[in-house]
Amino acid sequence: xxxxxxxxxxxxxxxxxxxxxxxxxxxxxxxxxxxxxxxxxxxxxxxxxxxxxxxxxxxxxxxxxxxxxxxxxxxxxxxxxxxxxxxxxxxxxxxxxxxxxxxxx
Amino acid sequence: xxxxxxxxxxxxxxxxxxxxxxxxxxxxxxxxxxxxxxxxxxxxxxxxxxxxxxxxxxxxxxxxxxxxxxxxxxxxxxxxxxxxxxxxxxxxxxxxxxxxxxxxxxxxxxxxxxxxxxxxxxxxxxxxxxxxxxxxxxxxxxxxxxxxxxxxxxxxxxxxxxxxxxxxxxxxxxxxxxxxxxxxxxxxxxxxxxxxxxxxxxxxxxxxxxxxxxxxxxxxxxxxxxxxxxxxxxxxxxxxxxxxxxxxxxxxxxxxxxxxxxxxxxxxxxxxxxxxxxxxxxxxxxxxxxxxxxxxxxxxxxxxxx
Numbered sequence: 001x002x003x004x005x006x007x008x009x010x011x012x013x014x015x016x017x018x019x020x021x022x023x024x025x026x027x028x029x030x031x032x033x034x035x036x037x038x039x040x041x042x043x044x045x046x047x048x049x050x051x052x053x054x055x056x057x058x059x060x061x062x063x064x065x066x067x068x069x070x071x072x073x074x075x076x077x078x079x080x081x082x083x084x085x086x087x088x089x090x091x092x093x094x095x096x097x098x099x100x101x102x103x104x105x
Numbered sequence: 106x107x108x109x110x111x112x113x114x115x116x117x118x119x120x121x122x123x124x125x126x127x128x129x130x131x132x133x134x135x136x137x138x139x140x141x142x143x144x145x146x147x148x149x150x151x152x153x154x155x156x157x158x159x160x161x162x163x164x165x166x167x168x169x170x171x172x173x174x175x176x177x178x179x180x181x182x183x184x185x186x187x188x189x190x191x192x193x194x195x196x197x198x199x200x201x202x203x204x205x206x207x208x209x210x211x212x213x214x215x216x217x218x219x220x221x222x223x224x225x226x227x228x229x230x231x232x233x234x235x236x237x238x239x240x241x242x243x244x245x246x247x248x249x250x251x252x253x254x255x256x257x258x259x260x261x262x263x264x265x266x267x268x269x270x271x272x273x274x275x276x277x278x279x280x281x282x283x284x285x286x287x288x289x290x291x292x293x294x295x296x297x298x299x300x301x302x303x304x305x306x307x308x309x310x311x312x313x314x315x316x317x318x319x320x321x322x323x324x325x326x327x328x329x330x331x332x333x334x335x336x337x338x339x340x341x342x343x344x345x346x347x348x349x350x351x352x353x354x355x356x357x358x359x360x361x362x363x364x365x366x367x368x369x370x371x372x373x374x375x376x377x378x379x380x381x382x383x384x385x386x387x388x389x390x391x392x393x394x395x396x397x398x399x400x401x402x403x404x405x406x407x408x409x410x411x
Contacts, residue, residue, distance in 0.1 A: 001155055022142050025122060026159040027184045034142050034160050051157050080157050 004048040010073035013041040021099035033096040050081035118256040123182040129331035131169035138167040164194040183218030183259035191226040195233020202240035212250040221263015234264030241271040250345030255281035273345035276337035277314035277323040310373040328393040
């Protein structure tokens with residue numbers, strides 16, 4: 001089990017007022033993302049637990065791209081990963097932000 | 106916890122996640138979760154096997170409203186470890202059933218989607234099943250209708266099948282399967298002559314929802330949609346039999362009659378023929394509407410037993 005943690009400065013606060021949301025499932029090639037609005041408006045934290053070790057650099061790149069695209073200010077995202085590929089991770093992260101912003105995902 | 110999940114009312118029950126089933130079944134925004142994922146009450150065992158955890162351990166419990174009436178509700182996520190029962194997963198359902206027992210009268214729905222006990226948590230999982238079965242009976246004795254809904258991809262097997270057998274009533278869809286030993290388990294233990302798990306038609310007509318409905322293993326047959334399961338849940342909540350010695354005796358004699366009638370038959374097709382179905386081979390391919398008509402003709406579901 002590998003634990004990874006990334007902190008970013010976000011340009012904008014995530015929309016809406018919903019305090020939390022959950023998307024995805026822990027299954028092979030899939031992951032769950034729990035998103036909680038607990039941080040100052042310009043901060044973002046992504047906490048990852050994955051059984052597939054040694055892919056920290058890929059995670060770092062996917063997370064950096066996500067923060068740049070979605071600007072998830074104020075959000076803490078916690079991930080349980082079942083060995084998802086980077087494209088699946090990117091989709092789930094985007095889905096999680098949409099869910100906590102109150103859009104139907 | 107407010108979980109934002111899209112649930113078109115026509116959504117397939119089989120395809121839906123546990124949370125989508127919950128939010129589609131209950132009145133809009135009425136669900137209140139107990140021990141939600143934000144509390145991170147995860148399995149204490151999985152990390153020993155280097156297996157990933159899920160924040161809700163695959164079991165979602167809480168309360169909500171079904172057409173305005175308050176209900177307790179529990180749902181298993183069949184895609185996480187096959188919906189299997191572990192220590193935390195089971196304890197959440199036990200706690201919900203005990204709360205239902207203490208309050209009394211408010212119905213409880215269990216949305217089964219499980220292969221049975223989580224092997225990595227063997228003893229804790231088996232104990233959980235025993236605790237849940239006791240809690241179901243205690244809740245029923247306190248006047249709580251406990252209704253099981255089965256239509257998920259994992260079916261309802263192993264300890265889940267035992268718990269289902271303790272419920273006041275069950276609704277099942279064609280995709281739902283109810284049993285204790287699954288097809289592969291039977292083949293492994295008894296040989297391929299006894300049960301060929303690769304023969305999907307055999308598996309479905311032996312364990313699938315249509316057969317369960319016809320032989321009285323489930324009281325209500327649902328279409329594979331959230332709407333149909335909501336209608337079935339409402340119907341069964343209103344007609345759940347009281348738990349008493351008379352109910353148990355009625356159930357015992359119902360099962361004895363069933364064994365006497367069907368015990369010597371080798372195949373579900375033979376059973377359906379002996380029930381009076383003229384074209385038994387056509388039953389697996391029948392539409393929901395046609396099957397409901399046929400099932401009601403062959404045998405009205407009985408509610409004096411269970």
